[in-house]
Amino acid sequence: MSNVPMTVSGEAxxxxxxxxxxKVDRPRITAAIAEARAHGDLKENAEYHAAREQQSFAEGRIMEIEGKLASAQVIDVTSIPKSGKVIFGTTIDLINLETDATVTYRIVGEDEADVKQNLISVGSPIARALIGKEEGDVVIVRAPGGDVEYEIDQVHHI
Known part of the structure; x- marks a missing residue:
């Protein structure tokens, strides 16, 4: 299994x-199953089936998180010397050269990505176009809606 890049905050x-x-959900679900069992016939017990479904989801999520943490490569961008280069974990101020609009993105791991919070996945087209570039560089991002040209205004190692 390959290493999955992750920020310190993403790991936390x-x-x-x-x-x-x-510590919270698993005991609550176990108690709900026990209570539903006490009601008798399990075939027609909707509470029991709902609790078992919750248990299945929770256990699956626990296994998924444990797997991700086991293969995580946690990168603390604050410990990397500041170079002005775009790397994993940096925050980048971009200027859209067509509209002069400014946007700020932070490059994070797959699980941390949230476009609404301007957190973009390291595997996204824009992140792939930015990695390795420096302040002042112009990059062309191949997006589904067409190519977009950005200038890298600032790179922050936060």
Whole structure:
């Protein structure tokens, strides 16, 4: 299994979710199953089937998170010397050369990506176009709606 890049905050969020699933959700679901069993006939017991479905989802998510954490390569961008280059974990201010609109993105791991919060996946077309470039460079991003030309205004190692 290959290493999956992840930021320090992304790892912390996954560990917090894993902790919640194991220490809060798992005991709550187990108690709900026990209570539903006490009601008798399991064939027609909707509460029992709903609790078992929740248990299945929670256990699957626990296994998924444990797998991701086992193969995670946590990268602390603050410990990397600042070079002005776009690398994993950096925050980039871009200027759309067609519209002069400014946008800021942070390049993060697949699980951390959230476009609404301007967190883009390292595997996204825009991140792939930006990696390795420097402040002042012009990049062309091949997007589904057509090519977009950006100038890298600033690179922040936050």
């Amino acid at each position: 969020a996954l560990r917090a979710e894993l902790e919640r699933l194991k």
